[in-house]
Amino acid sequence: MSHFTSIKTQIKQVDALVKALADVGFNQVEVHDTAQPLYGYQGDVRPQTAEVIVRRQYIGSASNDIGFKRQEDGQFEAIISEYDRTNYSQDWLNRLTQRYGYHGLMATAPAEGFTVEEDETLADGTIRVVVARWI
Numbered sequence: 001m002s003h004f005t006s007i008k009t010q011i012k013q014v015d016a017l018v019k020a021l022a023d024v025g026f027n028q029v030e031v032h033d034t035a036q037p038l039y040g041y042q043g044d045v046r047p048q049t050a051e052v053i054v055r056r057q058y059i060g061s062a063s064n065d066i067g068f069k070r071q072e073d074g075q076f077e078a079i080i081s082e083y084d085r086t087n088y089s090q091d092w093l094n095r096l097t098q099r100y101g102y103h104g105l106m107a108t109a110p111a112e113g114f115t116v117e118e119d120e121t122l123a124d125g126t127i128r129v130v131v132a133r134w135i
């Protein structure tokens with residue numbers, strides 16, 4: 001039975017998180033108002049719960065669920081098993097967070113009076129976005 005590790009993130013917006021998960025290959029994501037149990041690789045119910053969940057069948061046959069649990073401060077904590085951390089390491093979490101930031105910006109910029117002037121992904125994976133506000 002794999003041990004689940006909790007990793008603090010700066011993620012707060014559910015919609016941007018779901019879009020970021022899709023960007024990194026997870027199109028089947030559950031979103032719940034109340035935290036639901038995570039499951040281990042044998043289908044066993046684990047004590048960990050989360051509001052945003054990628055179920056193990058969408059990760060790999062020997063994988064556990066990956067969850068994102070809302071904390072009291074509104075930020076989500078990633079819950080990833082020790083086994084799955086080999087594929088979903090800090091580098092993966094950094095890519096997810098980068099995509100999250102992109103989707104968060106795209107959602108909030110127009111509401112704050114900005115227009116997106118340029119939007120490109122560079123060869124190294126860096127996202128370059130230029131926004132402007134005309135007064």
